[in-house]
Amino acid sequence: MSLTVLLVEDDRELRGTLRESLTVEGYAVLAAASLADAHALLSNARVDIVLLDLGLPDGDGETLLAALRRGRGMPVIVISARETDDPKIRLLDAGADDFLVKPFSLGELLARMRVALRHRGTPTQAAITHYTQGALQVDLRAHRVRLADEDVHLTPTEFKLLARLVRSAGQVVTHRQLLADVWGAEFIEHTHYLRLYMGQLRAKLEADPADPRRLLTEPGVGYRLVEGEE
Structure with a gap:
């Protein structure tokens, strides 16, 4: 969290x-x-x-x-x-x-x-701000996404959703957590927002949006961005 x-x-x-x-x-x-x-x-x-x-x-x-x-x-x-x-x-x-x-x-x-x-006894760790997976490169600090060496334009909400998944790359992020972090706590029941924006992200970042290899669905739980390269 x-x-x-x-x-x-x-x-x-x-x-x-x-x-x-x-x-x-x-x-x-x-x-x-x-x-x-x-x-x-x-x-x-x-x-x-x-x-x-x-x-x-x-x-x-x-x-x-x-x-x-x-x-x-x-x-x-x-x-x-x-x-x-x-x-x-x-x-x-x-x-x-x-x-x-x-x-x-x-x-x-x-x-x-x-x-x-x-x-105060609160553990901290460095945030993940760079992500690479195959031809996909994400630089959160520069607010830049590139695919096959070409810039990809994301809307502010699409970028926020991708950034949240990048910070937990390789881990499942629940529907409720994504909705709270991207849209706000008052939107945690609005799962249709996630379906819509995840579809838009896949259309821009997946070779075949109908068969995603990066932005994966965990049925009934949430979504997972596959782990990036070191």
Whole structure:
């Protein structure tokens, strides 16, 4: 199961960039643009780690940190443009696991997330972001799919579905898990979505979509992408 990140950030562009990047790295991402949104998500979902901006439209992120430390044990990494030592020291003393000053690189953020999760006893492993099987090549970070040395155009939903299967290549992913991860938890009964989009993927990636060799059906359970090459 993917680890879930709650990203609390009011900058729409940064929020979108981080959400997409973290998703590629194998995290499930819940995004909030305000304290109210963050509290609503926390009350309805399991969260493994929080990335918390301070300057939010309905208050300071520090108040959310205080609430988290009263009742929850997940790590919290503060992401802020505030560069002086005083807020860093105060927030670390208040229970933040780390403090990252904007702008920062994705690599540094991912490394700090792994450290924070390990310190709380949550195991982490590197995400699978490249997949090769015969003439098929998938690069999740570059958002690129090639078949027989030609680029394959996938819709955003098709790519999300393929990416989820790539991260579990060689393993069966259940219908419910695919629907939750690609469309959202409220769609777990909509199996017709999976049939439709799996058919579209097979039409683009299989030599014979009626006799698939890569995107396999596990009857009554889910789907499996055959294991890639090392």
